[in-house]
Amino acid sequence: MNVEILARIQFAFTIAFHYIYPPLSIGLGVIMTIMEGLYLKTGEKIYERMTRFYVRIFALIFGIGVATGIVMEFEFGTNWAVYSKYVGDVFGSALAAEGIFAFALESGFLGVLLFGWNKVKPWVHFLATLMVTLGSMFSAIWIVVANSWQQTPAGYHIVGTGMDARAQITDFWAMVFNPSSVQRVTHVWLGAFLSGAFLVLSISAYYLLKKRHLEFSRKSFKISLAVATVCSLLQLVAGHESAGVVAKYQPAKLAALEGHYDGSKPADMYLLGYVDQKHNTTHGIAIPGGLSFLVKGDFKQPLKGLNNFKPTDRPGAINFVFQTYHTMIAIGTFMILLTLYSCHLWWRGKLFDKRWLLYIFSFSVLLPQIANQVGWYSAEVGRQPWVVYGLLRTSDALSKAVTAGEIVFSLILFAWVYVILFVLFIYVLNKKIKHGPYDEENLDHSPRHIEMADSLS
Amino acid sequence: MSTLLGIDYQTWWFMLIGAVFTGYIILDGFDLGAGALHLFFNKEQSRRIVLNAIGPVWDGNEVWIVIGGGALFAGFPEVYATMLSAFYVPFMLFLLGIIFRAISIEFRSKEPMLWWKRMWDICYTCSSALIAFLLGVILGNVIQGINIGPDHVFRGSFLEFLNPYAILMGVTTLALLMMHGAIYLVMKTEDRIYTKLTIMVKNTTIFFVIMILLTSFYTLLYLPRMADVIRRFPELFVIPVMMVLAIANITRQVAKHKFLYAFISSSVTISLLMVMVAMELYPNMLLSKISPANNLTVYNASSSDKTLGIMLLMAAIGVPMIVGYTTFVFMTFKGKVKLDEMSY
Numbered sequence: 001m002n003v004e005i006l007a008r009i010q011f012a013f014t015i016a017f018h019y020i021y022p023p024l025s026i027g028l029g030v031i032m033t034i035m036e037g038l039y040l041k042t043g044e045k046i047y048e049r050m051t052r053f054y055v056r057i058f059a060l061i062f063g064i065g066v067a068t069g070i071v072m073e074f075e076f077g078t079n080w081a082v083y084s085k086y087v088g089d090v091f092g093s094a095l096a097a098e099g100i101f102a103f104a105l106e107s108g109f110l111g112v113l114l115f116g117w118n119k120v121k122p123w124v125h126f127l128a129t130l131m132v133t134l135g136s137m138f139s140a141i142w143i144v145v146a147n148s149w150q151q152t153p154a155g156y157h158i159v160g161t162g163m164d165a166r167a168q169i170t171d172f173w174a175m176v177f178n179p180s181s182v183q184r185v186t187h188v189w190l191g192a193f194l195s196g197a198f199l200v201l202s203i204s205a206y207y208l209l210k211k212r213h214l215e216f217s218r219k220s221f222k223i224s225l226a227v228a229t230v231c232s233l234l235q236l237v238a239g240h241e242s243a244g245v246v247a248k249y250q251p252a253k254l255a256a257l258e259g260h261y262d263g264s265k266p267a268d269m270y271l272l273g274y275v276d277q278k279h280n281t282t283h284g285i286a287i288p289g290g291l292s293f294l295v296k297g298d299f300k301q302p303l304k305g306l307n308n309f310k311p312t313d314r315p316g317a318i319n320f321v322f323q324t325y326h327t328m329i330a331i332g333t334f335m336i337l338l339t340l341y342s343c344h345l346w347w348r349g350k351l352f353d354k355r356w357l358l359y360i361f362s363f364s365v366l367l368p369q370i371a372n373q374v375g376w377y378s379a380e381v382g383r384q385p386w387v388v389y390g391l392l393r394t395s396d397a398l399s400k401a402v403t404a405g406e407i408v409f410s411l412i413l414f415a416w417v418y419v420i421l422f423v424l425f426i427y428v429l430n431k432k433i434k435h436g437p438y439d440e441e442n443l444d445h446s447p448r449h450i451e452m453a454d455s456l457s
Numbered sequence: 458m459s460t461l462l463g464i465d466y467q468t469w470w471f472m473l474i475g476a477v478f479t480g481y482i483i484l485d486g487f488d489l490g491a492g493a494l495h496l497f498f499n500k501e502q503s504r505r506i507v508l509n510a511i512g513p514v515w516d517g518n519e520v521w522i523v524i525g526g527g528a529l530f531a532g533f534p535e536v537y538a539t540m541l542s543a544f545y546v547p548f549m550l551f552l553l554g555i556i557f558r559a560i561s562i563e564f565r566s567k568e569p570m571l572w573w574k575r576m577w578d579i580c581y582t583c584s585s586a587l588i589a590f591l592l593g594v595i596l597g598n599v600i601q602g603i604n605i606g607p608d609h610v611f612r613g614s615f616l617e618f619l620n621p622y623a624i625l626m627g628v629t630t631l632a633l634l635m636m637h638g639a640i641y642l643v644m645k646t647e648d649r650i651y652t653k654l655t656i657m658v659k660n661t662t663i664f665f666v667i668m669i670l671l672t673s674f675y676t677l678l679y680l681p682r683m684a685d686v687i688r689r690f691p692e693l694f695v696i697p698v699m700m701v702l703a704i705a706n707i708t709r710q711v712a713k714h715k716f717l718y719a720f721i722s723s724s725v726t727i728s729l730l731m732v733m734v735a736m737e738l739y740p741n742m743l744l745s746k747i748s749p750a751n752n753l754t755v756y757n758a759s760s761s762d763k764t765l766g767i768m769l770l771m772a773a774i775g776v777p778m779i780v781g782y783t784t785f786v787f788m789t790f791k792g793k794v795k796l797d798e799m800s801y
Contacts, residue, residue, distance in 0.1 A: 063559050063562075063563040067555060067556040070519075071556070073526045074526060074548055077540070078542055081610075084530065084537055084541075088534020088760055089534065089761055090764075092527065092530035092532070092764075093760075096527035096528050097771055099523045100524055100527075100775035104517075104778075105778075107519065108520070108782045108783055108786055112513070114513065115800070119789050120789060168761040399545075401539075401543055401545070403615070413553065417557075
């Protein structure tokens with residue numbers, strides 16, 4: 001295995017693992033803000049119990065998100081030194097802005113969110129919840145802006161040649177509002193809101209199935225179902241907009257998404273299929289000319305295909321891009337159907353009557369998680385062979401000083417650490433969920449109280 | 458070249474990044490020190506108190522390394538790239554330390570079993586001590602210089618970072634942060650654990666004084682260039698004098714039981730140490746052992762003036778905000794630690 005593949009595997013593995021957590025924090029933050037807002041507005045205790053319960057789960061998710069996120073910031077320099085030098089002027093400033101304006105905000109107020117319940121007034125605590133949520137959303141803005149600049153570079157010029165070539169900012173706001181950033185930030189935000197909403201839906205559905213904490217779960221379920229329905233519908237629009245940008249600026253990626261080879265023919269839109277990369281063809285069930293219609297508004301119009309690009313300028317793993325992209329679409333569609341059907345039942349007053357539906361919901365946390373993951377896989381693998389689209393190739397972006405041995409060493413290290421971390425995360429999360437909300441009725445179940453009792457005796 | 462108040466942007470950023478890393482060592486430093494001392498407490502109750510003393514603030518403190526890393530990436534991409542790829546192994550271990558410290562704090566209180574708590578206690582102390590040690594190792598290597606070729610690419614071997622001076626610097630940093638952490642903890646505790654901590658403050662201060670003396674001798678004997686600037690401008694000798702006075706003041710304030718002043722003194726000690734290193738390095742950021750021509754300086758390694766200017770503006774807006782709400786958080790949790798049902 002060469003250094004490039006190893007470095008890519010390492011980055012992909014660490015970022016994919018990291019990305020389990022930030023969408024959950026953002027989405028859960030939004031739900032918590034709504035819950036605590038309802039508490040402030042109505043003064044009903046049940047909303048405070050909800051907020052307190054989900055803050056505990058948030059703390060766990062946030063903690064792992066931060067720890068695995070710091071790895072990402074330094075991995076650019078360790079594994080991708082040439083890339084870091086090339087883009088530092090542009091990409092670095094977005095990353096620095098994330099630190100100054102977003103990460104500091106969320107981490108600073110986190111202490112008040114977790115430990116400030118009895119120390120500050122309720123509205124100050126609400127403010128802390130809001131700030132943590134806003135901070136995590138701002139984080140997403142800057143990180144996605146930085147990534148979008150890699151997809152559709154703007155507001156820069158190149159100085160120097162060969163090894164000394166560098167991208168430098170000419171227009172900061174043109175860099176921030178590069179052609180794809182607004183669409184992609186929206187797409188990522190909605191994906192994150194869905195993650196949080198479906199987590200709460202899953203937990204609530206589980207309690208309802210077990211007939212525990214009924215009123216608590218019904219209320220949480222309805223709040224997050226409302227969020228999930230709105231977001232899954234908006235995601236359809238945001239996803240379409242995002243694909244529109246790909247069509248305009250990254251034609252090779254678009255062709256790979258639908259496995260479209262022949263540039264003289266209209267492009268089909270597949271529901272299911274696979275790409276035969278050996279024979280440059282795609283098989284499956286498709287709407288003929290569907291992609292051409294979405295992009296050009298005409299089923300007959302030909303669209304640039306993969307054959308229009310030299311093999312060295314195409315993504316390597318076209319079938320992978322195709323499959324991950326279609327998985328994302330399938331899950332997105334399923335989420336729309338699921339939430340709309342549930343809203344229909346809600347309207348009829350039968351939301352909690354169907355056990356099979358609650359059963360689906362109790363596993364539904366996986367839907368947005370998988371969609372978020374595969375969506376990013378297709379976006380990033382589809383960008384290949386470029387690390388900065390059209391400017392810098394991934395194979396040129398590596399650290400020259402780093403050997404394959406060092407990457408294998410750190411990859412093995414991260415692999416086992418992350419596996420342990422994930423097992424522990426699931427274990428503790430499961431325990432917290434099984435335990436349920438901490439309140440008067442539930443008090444003696446808390447390990448802390450057992451401990452306090454022990455220390456007194 | 459753009460300037461602000463007569464100082465060019467590159468120098469501003471050299472100072473700002475230095476200030477951010479100093480802020481990191483002062484703030485997260487006491488968390489790391491407290492972590493390194495964790496196993497010296499034997500009772501479950503004591504361990505929980507010292508853990509919860511940093512509980513609400515450690516995450517906010519850790520932010521400074523993220524800001525520092527981002528600022529270095531944006532301001533001096535060459536330094537960021539060369540340094541991280543050269544110190545590949547120590548940085549990977551540092552990141553592991555960061556992960557393990559975070560999860561130890563998070564997971565420790567989640568199960569009542571003794572073996573579970575002991576496991577995370579050990580993990581917490583080892584990772585905190587490892588981070589503190591590695592910070593010193595990296596600083597030691599930056600002071601000594603590394604093998605940088607003419608293309609600004611590291612040419613050394615991956616274990617080169619472990620050399621006597623760097624190890625000495627690592628242990629010194631660990632001692633410094635243990636002292637700093639002990640002083641922070643003594644402000645946050647009461648009763649028996651407080652009495653125990655007053656003794657710990659003394660012991661760690663002695664440990665630190667011994668280490669800083671050894672490091673200073675080593676530096677003056679083997680790296681005499683680290684005193685060039687002071688030799689050229691004798692009036693700057695006031696800085697090491699102030700540092701010695703600050704260290705002396707720590708013991709004086711501890712004896713008077715004025716721990717806040719002692720904490721300020723140890724923060725001043727950290728700042729002055731960083732000022733001395735920065736002063737002697739400037740305008741270099743990474744020294745090359747191969748040839749001084751390959752040194753990375755604030756001028757040949759920086760981003761464009763435009764980016765540095767944009768970021769100065771960001772810092773001018775962002776940093777006062779951060780200082781504002783960090784102060785608010787610290788004020789919310791001031792006073793002695795009281796355990797409640799939300800504690801770790």
